[in-house]
């Protein structure tokens with residue numbers, strides 16, 4: 001089975017320990033036979049010896065001591081094997097988790113577009129826990145069941161074949177029932193797992209979007225939506241339980257019927273003198289132990305189905321490979337790139353939708369290009385092509401004359417500073433967030449780029465630049481977050497700086513200050529600035545206007561105003577609104 005092979009692969013380095021644990025588990029299970037077998041000896045040799053045989057009272061103490069030793073040994077083995085298996089499985093999970101997280105880091109944007117955060121979290125937590133449960137508990141239950149079952153079967157066969165055959169007559173029926181059950185239950189468990197992922201996604205979205213929920217007073221609606229998914233999950237669980245209850249009576253009845261067979265046949269055989277009273281007692285005691293694995297079969301099957309459903313999801317994440325990868329003969333960018341960018345007849349499609357169509361653009365090193373255009377015109381997606389977050393469908397993007405697909409991805413991205421539209425800050429200090437791209441950055445350097453980006457507000461906070469921000473930190477305004485994101489992008493001294501609406505939430509005066517600083521950076525840099533404000537775009541060397549995934553206008557501020565197209569309209573509008581004195585041509 002592939003899932004088992006995969007677990008075995010991940011046990012590398014711990015396999016011997018794991019197998020020793022399982023052998024101990026098997027030995028401990030086998031010792032369960034000791035008590036009934038020694039009891040048989042006590043009855044047959046001391047309490048009620050068969051006619052003609054001498055009573056061996058002197059064996060009582062050794063036999064009792066043997067029984068105590070067996071019990072102690074079983075307990076000791078059980079304890080040690082649990083310790084060994086739990087630690088081994090934890091080691092295995094640690095390496096699986098590392099591998100999956102590493103794999104997630106390498107995925108491209110389209111992977112995160114396709115997969116919901118809640119589903120990914122379910123795989124990393126609940127599903128992985130199911131794998132742990134199977135590798136540590138289910139496997140022990142199975143080994144325990146197989147050992148006990150096989151040992152007792154051998155003992156029964158050695159003692160009386162007819163008796164054993166009578167006891168086992170119903171077993172093929174049970175195994176048949178179990179086979180049918182597990183086949184039919186498998187999709188049901190996969191369904192439960194899917195519903196859990198949907199439930200988690202709903203909860204995760206709700207927590208992330210709690211501000212919107214509160215602002216629109218939609219708590220009741222959200223509770224209702226969550227309840228729907230919660231009920232779906234509950235119903236799926238109930239469905240599988242009901243399904244199991246159809247099969248349960250057959251299995252339980254067989255387990256119970258064994259005791260009846262033992263009493264009935266055993267009684268007759270003792271009376272016939274075919275077996276001794278001690279053997280009958282051992283049979284009776286063991287038949288209960290023998291029935292236990294059969295009784296546990298349902299739990300084992302259910303656990304196996306849950307494991308398979310979860311393991312498949314974890315394995316998917318374990319083996320998924322990104323589409324955007326380095327070529328074997330890729331070129332590593334040593335040092336700084338010059339920052340020349342060429343879009344050569346670039347088209348990008350998502351499914352059937354062309355979001356960029358035949359883009360041709362040459363940007364010289366050190367040039368500042370502003371990008372304007374309607375919502376959804378393709379500005380952000382065009383910027384996303386530069387760090388190769390998406391691959392073009394047709395044409396090519398070249399950086400410093402080399403096709404972007406030929407650059408080693410990390411070395412390329414290290415040369416590109418990006419401040420995105422939706423600012424994301426980590427749960428870290430302001431300093432920590434600014435130095436994110438280069439952990440070796442000195443405090444002075446981080447402060448320098450903070451001052452360029454107008455992160456001066458930090459010094460007024462209680463802990464200054466050591467103030468915690470992000471999810472668990474203090475609340476920041478949109479403009480403050482944008483300024484930290486800008487400092488973070490600048491701090492790596494990129495050859496190419498991409499600012500996607502980065503100063504949209506910043507007040508006019510601060511924006512002016514930032515614009516001035518951007519024009520006087522202390523390192524050479526090609527700048528691409530997506531903006532809606534003319535005050536931001538007018539100083540650019542060139543402005544391009546995007547429309548429906550195409551470049552509709554291109555030129556300097558003066559040229560575009562003169563052309564009288566979209567850009568000129570925006571200028572006129574912003575001038576008329578009067579909020580932007582820089583909007584004038």
Ligand SMILES: Nc1ncnc2c1ncn2[C@@H]1O[C@H](COP(=O)(O)OP(=O)(O)OP(=O)(O)O)[C@@H](O)[C@H]1O
Nearest residue numbers: 113350355373374375376377378379380381382421
């Ligand atoms: N991952 C994606 N999958 C499918 N379509 C996408 C994806 N990202 C963007 N699009 C589509 O591409 C088009 C351009 O999106 P883009 O984000 O570039 O717009 P934009 O010009 O930056 O808009 P805005 O000014 O509102 O940010 C839109 O129609 C959008 O729906």
